[in-house]
Amino acid sequence: MSLPAYLDERRQAVETALTTCIPDAPPVIVDAMRYSLLGGGKRLRPVLALSACEAVQRREGPDAWAMAMPVACAVEMIHTYSLIHDDLPAMDDDSLRRGRPTSHVVHGEGMAILAGDGLQAEAFALLAREPVSDDPRIAVRKLAALQTMAEAAGAAGMVGGQALDLAADPKHARPQQAPPAPVMDAQALADMHARKTGALIRASVIAGAIMGGATDPALAALDRYAREIGLAFQIVDDILDVEGASADLGKTAGKDAASGKPTYVGLYGLDRSRELAAGCLHRAEAALADAPLDGARLAGIARWIVDRRT
C-alpha cells in the first residue's frame, strides 16, 4: 500500500471513530464540540498514534491499531480544544481555521471556551473508558498512556508553550507586568515549540506505542523520533506560513510573520530553515533504524511532514 493510501485509510478510520466520541449531552454544547472536532484537519496526531502502535506490533490494519484508537481520538480532541482556545480574541484572535469560521465566530466566545473545556474532559474520559477491558495489564497500559497525554497537555507541555508564546506577544502584556517581554532567541523559541506543538506530537507516538505494548528500548527510540518530527513540523509550519496561501492552509497565512511573532524563518531565513527541517528528518530516520520495531511507515510519515505543502 502506498503511503498516501495508508494515511487515508487511517484518517478515515479516525474520522469514523471521532463521530462517537462526544457523549449524550445538552445539544448546545454537543453542537459546538462537534463543529470543531469534525471540521476536518490533517489528523496527523491520531495517525501517528495508530502507526506507532502498528510499528511496535510489527503488523498493519484494524486489528493492530484497535488498542490505540482511543489514544488517536483523544489526542485529536485535545489538539482541537487547543485550536479553539488559541483562536479566541484573547489569544491569537483568528477567524479562519481548517477553512471555516472559528468556533467563537459561530458559537460566541463563551460557548467556544466551554467547547474547548468539554473536549479536554471528554478526551480523558475516553482514555479512562476505552479500550474496555477487565484485564488489569490493560488498565496499567491505559493509565500510563493517559498520564503521558495529560502531562503533555499540561503546564510543562502544551499549555506551558502557549503561555510562553502569549507572554512573548507585546499585545498581550499582562496588566501587572511592567517591562515588555524580551524577544525570544533561538533556544527560547525551540523550548516554546517543544512544549506548544512538540509535547502533544510526542505523546501521540508514545501513548500509541504504550497501548501496543512497546518495550522500553522501543519507547526510547520512538521518543527520539517523535522529538525530531515535532520540531520539523513546527519549522515547516513557519515556512508554509511565509510561502503558503490561506486557501491551501485553511488558516490565515502570513499571520505569524506579520504579527512579529518569533519564527524559525524569521530567525534563520528560508534556506537555513529548510536545512534544519531536513536535519530533523535525518535524525528521526536514524532513531527508527536500530529500534526493535517496524519503522517503515513512521519514517514515511516523517518525510511527509517535511515535504507537505499544507
Place this chain on the structure above:
Amino acid sequence: MSLPAYLDERRQAVETALTTCIPDAPPVIVDAMRYSLLGGGKRLRPVLALSACEAVQRREGPDAWAMAMPVACAVEMIHTYSLIHDDLPAMDDDSLRRGRPTSHVVHGEGMAILAGDGLQAEAFALLAREPVSDDPRIAVRKLAALQTMAEAAGAAGMVGGQALDLAADPKHARPQQAPPAPVMDAQALADMHARKTGALIRASVIAGAIMGGATDPALAALDRYAREIGLAFQIVDDILDVEGASADLGKTAGKDAASGKPTYVGLYGLDRSRELAAGCLHRAEAALADAPLDGARLAGIARWIVDRRT
C-alpha cells in the same frame, strides 16, 4: 473530634497537598495556576472525597484518607479551573472571587484561559500518577475514579451545565441563534444545576469512595447522598446570594438575582427554598442510614452545607 475540627484538619491536609500539585513548568503559567488554586475557598469537594474514603473504610485519619488525597486535589483543581473560566468577561464577567481579584484581572484574559486549561490537564495527570502503586488492582481503582471525574467534568456534566446556563443568559445570545433563549422552568433549572454544580460534587464522593475500595451497595447509597447534597448546596447558594454580604461570600453578592438569572429563590421564594434544602438534607441522611459504611461525618457535612452562612 468536633465537626469543625474534623473539617479543619482535612482542609489543612488538602492545602498542604495542593502546594505540590503544579509541576515544574514555565513560571508565567505556574504563577497563574497557583494564584487561583492556592487562593483559599471552602475546599468542600476535597473534604467530601476524603470523608467518603474514610466512611467506606470505617476509620478516620491520614492513613485512611491517603488513597483519596489525589482525588481530593484533582477535584479542587477542576473546580478552580471552572471558576477561572466562569469569571471571564465572555462568561459571567466577575472581578471578585474568594475575596480577591479574579484571574483575568490579575493575569490577563489569555493567561487566565490557559491557567484553567492547565489546571484541568494537571488534575488528570495527578489522578493517573498517584497514588503511585505497582498493584494492578489499584490501577483499576484509579481508572474508575478518573473516569468518574472526567465524565463529571465533561459535556454531560459540569461543562454541559455551564453551557445551559450561558445559553439561558440573554446577554450571551449566540451570533447565529435567532430567538432568545426561553426562561428556565423548575425542571430545566434543576437539570442545569445537577450538571453544573452537582456532577462534580457527586464525583468527589464517588471517586473518593472508589479509591477507598467501596462495594457496589456503598457506592449506590453514596450516589443518592451526593445527589441530595449537590442540590442542597445550590439552593443554599441561591439563598446566600440574596441574603449574604459580598465580604462574607468572597464574591459579588446579589449578582445572580440582579442579572435576572434563574434561581431557586426566584422560582420558589426564600421560605420554600429553605424547605427544599431541608428536604435534601433529610433524604441525604436517609441514604446513609442503611448503607454499609460509617456515615456519621458525611451526615455532619450535609448539615453543614445546609446551615452554612458563606
